[in-house]
Amino acid sequence: MKKYILREPPKQAALDSFRAAYQSSLNEQQFQVATAPDGPALVIAGAGSGKTRTLIYRLAWLVHCGVKPESILLLTFTRRAAQEMLKRAAELLDERCRRVSGGTFHSVAAAILRRYGKALGLSSSFTILDRSDAEDVIQLLRGELGLSEKGKRFPKKGTLSDLFSKVQNKLLTLDEAVEAEYYHFTDQIELIRSLFIRYQKYKTDRHLVDYDDLLVDLYALLSEHASIREALAEQYKHLLVDEYQDTNKIQGEIVRLLGRDGRVMAVGDDAQSIYSFRGADFQNILRFPQFFPGTQVYKLEENYRSTQAVLDLANTVIAESKQQYPKRLFTRKQGGMKPALVRAQEESEQSRFVAQKILELREEGIPLSEIAVLFRSSFHSFDLEIELARRNLPFEKRGGFKLVETAHVKDVMSHLRILANPSDAVSWNRLLLLIPGIGPRTSQKMIAKMLQEGREALRGFARGAQAEPIQRLLEMLTQAEGADSVTGRIERVMEYYLPLMKNKYDDHPKRTKDLEHLLLISERYRNLSRFLSDLALEPDASIVDVAPADADQEKLVLSTIHSAKGLEWRVVFILWALDGYFPSIYSFTHEAELEEERRLMYVAITRAKEQLYLSYPIRVFHRASHAVLTKPSRFIEPVPEEILEPWVLSEEG
DNA sequence: GAGACCGACGTTTTT
DNA sequence: CGTCGGTCTC
Numbered sequence A: 001m002k003k004y005i006l007r008e009p010p011k012q013a014a015l016d017s018f019r020a021a022y023q024s025s026l027n028e029q030q031f032q033v034a035t036a037p038d039g040p041a042l043v044i045a046g047a048g049s050g051k052t053r054t055l056i057y058r059l060a061w062l063v064h065c066g067v068k069p070e071s072i073l074l075l076t077f078t079r080r081a082a083q084e085m086l087k088r089a090a091e092l093l094d095e096r097c098r099r100v101s102g103g104t105f106h107s108v109a110a111a112i113l114r115r116y117g118k119a120l121g122l123s124s125s126f127t128i129l130d131r132s133d134a135e136d137v138i139q140l141l142r143g144e145l146g147l148s149e150k151g152k153r154f155p156k157k158g159t160l161s162d163l164f165s166k167v168q169n170k171l172l173t174l175d176e177a178v179e180a181e182y183y184h185f186t187d188q189i190e191l192i193r194s195l196f197i198r199y200q201k202y203k204t205d206r207h208l209v210d211y212d213d214l215l216v217d218l219y220a221l222l223s224e225h226a227s228i229r230e231a232l233a234e235q236y237k238h239l240l241v242d243e244y245q246d247t248n249k250i251q252g253e254i255v256r257l258l259g260r261d262g263r264v265m266a267v268g269d270d271a272q273s274i275y276s277f278r279g280a281d282f283q284n285i286l287r288f289p290q291f292f293p294g295t296q297v298y299k300l301e302e303n304y305r306s307t308q309a310v311l312d313l314a315n316t317v318i319a320e321s322k323q324q325y326p327k328r329l330f331t332r333k334q335g336g337m338k339p340a341l342v343r344a345q346e347e348s349e350q351s352r353f354v355a356q357k358i359l360e361l362r363e364e365g366i367p368l369s370e371i372a373v374l375f376r377s378s379f380h381s382f383d384l385e386i387e388l389a390r391r392n393l394p395f396e397k398r399g400g401f402k403l404v405e406t407a408h409v410k411d412v413m414s415h416l417r418i419l420a421n422p423s424d425a426v427s428w429n430r431l432l433l434l435i436p437g438i439g440p441r442t443s444q445k446m447i448a449k450m451l452q453e454g455r456e457a458l459r460g461f462a463r464g465a466q467a468e469p470i471q472r473l474l475e476m477l478t479q480a481e482g483a484d485s486v487t488g489r490i491e492r493v494m495e496y497y498l499p500l501m502k503n504k505y506d507d508h509p510k511r512t513k514d515l516e517h518l519l520l521i522s523e524r525y526r527n528l529s530r531f532l533s534d535l536a537l538e539p540d541a542s543i544v545d546v547a548p549a550d551a552d553q554e555k556l557v558l559s560t561i562h563s564a565k566g567l568e569w570r571v572v573f574i575l576w577a578l579d580g581y582f583p584s585i586y587s588f589t590h591e592a593e594l595e596e597e598r599r600l601m602y603v604a605i606t607r608a609k610e611q612l613y614l615s616y617p618i619r620v621f622h623r624a625s626h627a628v629l630t631k632p633s634r635f636i637e638p639v640p641e642e643i644l645e646p647w648v649l650s651e652e653g
Numbered sequence B: 001g002a003g004a005c006c007g008a009c010g011t012t013t014t015t
Numbered sequence C: 001c002g003t004c005g006g007t008c009t010c
Helices: A011-025 A029-035 A051-063 A079-092 A093-099 A104-122 A131-144 A157-171 A175-179 A184-204 A213-222 A226-235 A250-260 A283-291 A307-317 A348-363 A378-390 A405-420 A425-433 A440-453 A455-459 A462-480 A485-502 A508-522 A528-537 A539-544 A591-605
Strands: A040-043 A072-076 A100-105 A127-129 A209-211 A236-240 A262-266 A296-300 A340-344 A371-375 A395-398 A556-560 A569-573 A608-617 A619-624 A628-629 A645-648
Touching: A011 A029, A011 A051, A029 A051, A029 A213, A029 A296, A040 A051, A040 A283, A051 A072, A051 A079, A051 A093, A051 A209, A051 A236, A051 A262, A072 A104, A079 A100, A100 A104, A100 A425, A104 A213, A104 A226, A104 A250, A104 A528, A127 A131, A127 A213, A127 A425, A127 A528, A131 A157, A131 A184, A131 A425, A157 A175, A157 A184, A157 A213, A157 A250, A157 A608, A175 A296, A184 A209, A209 A213, A213 A425, A226 A250, A236 A250, A236 A371, A236 A628, A250 A262, A250 A283, A307 A591, A307 A608, A340 A348, A348 A371, A348 A608, A371 A405, A378 A395, A378 A556, A405 A425, A405 A462, A405 A485, A405 A528, A425 A440, A440 A455, A455 A462, A462 A485, A462 A608, A485 A508, A485 A528, A556 A619, A569 A591
Parallel strands: A040 A262, A040 A296, A072 A100, A072 A236, A127 A209, A236 A262, A340 A608, A340 A645, A371 A556, A371 A569, A395 A556, A569 A608
Antiparallel strands: A619 A628
């Protein structure tokens, strides 16, 4: 009989040495999470509870136990978050952590699909469509269907795109999605369905992939191709998912398939779920234990970020919401300045207050980089931006419009995209329409012909006034292809495009600067598809990264609350805490949406470490609804003065 | 078929 | 106030 020796799990010695080295860096709850055994784990991490820190040590622990860094997959909400985490883990603990695989669901999906997508009939040179590209396609098909009959209300491209997105992200049928969100279009559902089918086919035929397709296709790959799933399971032995409360149904399924053997750790906070508009469902976090039987649930409840005074307000605001995982946040930073509720007469007074206060704080020695101004919607800061500029206060704005989404940048990108994917009809259409005399009809004809016969077919259209521009376009494309760098290609495109742009826009000097910025970004890339993918998947990280030139200058941050997720500052201002602005008037009638706005307020408040100012202008007329808004946000209105102190402004002179 | 012009209309957050 | 869609003219 053969004797087989069972070995002790190798963990005890590792645990002892790890504890010796790092115990003082973590509290006991965090330490338990970092060193949790291999099975499925769910970590409910309250705001400011050192979640990132814990994840970093988790990575270190796995590496410490001999797990190959490459076989750990870290899924985060933005790629910046992943890079930041890997960098910190490498600096703090173990250089090998840098080799951990990390990214967003979308970027990881794109990488996997480029490699294995063939199994689904997907070309590896597919182009990623951003939201507005997707809408362009829908618009085109909408026209082709002959839907523009008078009198009939048919959903607009934005609505359709949103609807299709919900179908994909929430794994609904079209009927279910219409029923749930767009009941008033039920009678048009067959037309919508045929448009949806055409849209899918249009993309497939031209190697185009929208954001949702990335997830849907990855899901299909994992669920339908066992061998690929095995290969990926072999490659990624440990799965760490951050911000789990903001995953949607299909992402949940992807995690389930990728983490089949149970080596999955999901981290999140149901109280901070703020992405339901794009299909996120914090029920995912509640269902996790059912997805993964034997799940161990951990909680991080000690807040290290904020003073008790800030936390009191946060707790009061969130207490009204029905949290599913009860937890009690506490801090050892007793006391602190009471959060202020500042009433201003009008928007300009609010702006002046914020600017003046920031100047005072800087006098007191708080650097601008430790101050942030947060708001519900990007446009809420317009007036303040002017005020800050007037007072020479440097700031960086996050959220809202992206450089990559501006028309001129998209114009240039479209020329590059057809080099990477010649069947990218969306880009062809965009760049052909730039040529005077070519409109939608001609453009479609040209594209149809080129899809059959290749780019040179364009010569067949080079007649009359169009002969010369078409000739120049073709020459430029050939030159760009011959260029030896991504930057070189963009330069060729710009030589061609700038004259067109100067004709099209009055403000071309500013736009030229943007394009020069694009050149700068491109210098870091050697591979065109990679450049295009990155810009599509992370439209603003690339901008921030490029800023080292003026990195020495201290800057204030203006940010949407959504973009401030996971970050912290010593002093936080929240603008427009006015009922109707925040929560938005459009959420009033839907309980679930109001609840999400409440969580959004909670996220905003918990960004502050020491000082918090909420302000609202009184007497605001809301045009669309003809309502006069006069009250502070309903989330803070009932808060007692011991917790939120009212301030009234008065002007000198 | 392209592009100028006019009237209607209206949420916002992001991969 | 700015964008969108539809109509009209060249």
